[in-house]
Amino acid sequence: MNTSENPGCKDPVTTPMSGVASQDERHRVLIIGGGTAGIAVAARLARAGQKGVAILEPSKHHYYQPLWTLVGAGEARVEDTVRDEASLIPRGVKWIQDAAEEVDPVRQEVRTRGGLRIGYDFLVVAPGIQLDWDKVAGLREALETEHVSSNYDVRLAPKTWQIIQRFQGGTALFTHPSTPVKCAGAPQKIMYLAADHFRRTGLTERTQAIFGSGAKAIFGVKPFANVLEGVVKRYGIDARFEHNLVAVDGAKREATFENAKKERVTITYDLLHVTPPQSAPDFIKRSPLAWREGPCTGWVKADKHTLQHPDFPNVFALGDAADLPTSRTGAAIRKQAPVLVDNLQAVMAGRPLPGRYDGYASCPLTTGYGKLLLAEFDYDGKPTPSFPLINTMQERRDMWLMKKYGLPRMYWSLMMRGLA
DSSP states (O other): OOOSSSTTOBOOOOOOOOSOOOOSEEEEEEEEOOSHHHHHHHHHHHHTTOOSEEEEOOOSEEEOGGGHHHHHTTSSOGGGGEEEGGGGSOTTOEEEOSOEEEEETTTTEEEETTSOEEEEEEEEEOOOOEEOGGGSBTHHHHTTSTTEEOTTSTTTHHHHHHHHHHOOSEEEEEEEOSSOOBSTTHHHHHHHHHHHHHHHTTOGGGEEEEEEESSSSSOSSHHHHHHHHHHHHHHTOEEEOSOEEEEEETTTTEEEEEOTTSOEEEEEOSEEEOOOOEESOHHHHTSTTBOOBSTTTTSBOOOTTTOBOSSOTTEEEOSTTBOOSSOBOHHHHHHHHHHHHHHHHHHHHTOOOOOOOOOOEEEEEEEETTEEEEEEEOTTOOBOOSOTTSOTTSOBHHHHHIIIIIHHHHHHHTGGGTOO
């Protein structure tokens, strides 16, 4: 896990545009993105009595994505993961149902796909992450076949369970790209659940489970990696690290990887679960808010403790599109949102920034049906358990129940209401 502050990143070259464009509307605080991060911030601002807040978000539906792993394992219904976006917009906050196309922090303006020019005094950047399906040759076509799926698409998560049920032995292949991804544990969660299902249905002896991962290890935080290495061994999974998926031939059922030596390795599969490469949204990559060079290229710059943009002090960022050196999870956002709101209000009032985010992130790793390893850690890779009286360094059934029932309720009823 990268715990240093944006190593090797270089400052972007920003060129202010001349002139002042006319604006269709202007807001005291504009939030780009109405997903987990955007709604959490908006709800807290609304509770604090902040006026003039608007959310720019095109989607009609809002998803609780962590439950898609259990949808793909037959343990949850996809309809339980969705709500109408309108039902989550806090009272007093304006919803602009449009998508950002360009951000100009010099003019303090966002231009939208629908042609609007929206001005702001303060900007919160929370657009989420982009799934780059086309970065893997043939992947879109392969997803149309009966042997390939991905829990990273709400339309495909139910299909994952269908292909796991139909599987009668052979090679079950699971992938993790070399790029950052939202919920870095998700690619292996479904692998463990599938392996447990194969064990329960007597297919283990007829199955070769392979994990093709672009990462260098099973997990970036050593204490939890030690536990997961034992899970991999228990299921007899062939873990191949620094193997990045580059192509899929759905007709031949072949997946091609590029290894650390830049060699191509092709694996024939009978079941394939793919985690697509991911990146910041394209409009972010083009903007002066993003890093232009170095390992952080394309991600929004943000101080890792205050979440304030170093070049534009009226801009803050959180969530998956920010360059924060921690895992991209909803749990991380839950800790980022109150820090951001406190610091944003301080800037508005001309006060010093009081809030500091320590890099807390959490990854509830399902390691089998009824088993879960709750990995919680900070920027230093230090375990930061929320339940100090129980041992969260082992697989637990109570943590499984928390993921399946407790966390969704907390998300909808508390986090999305600015209460947690």
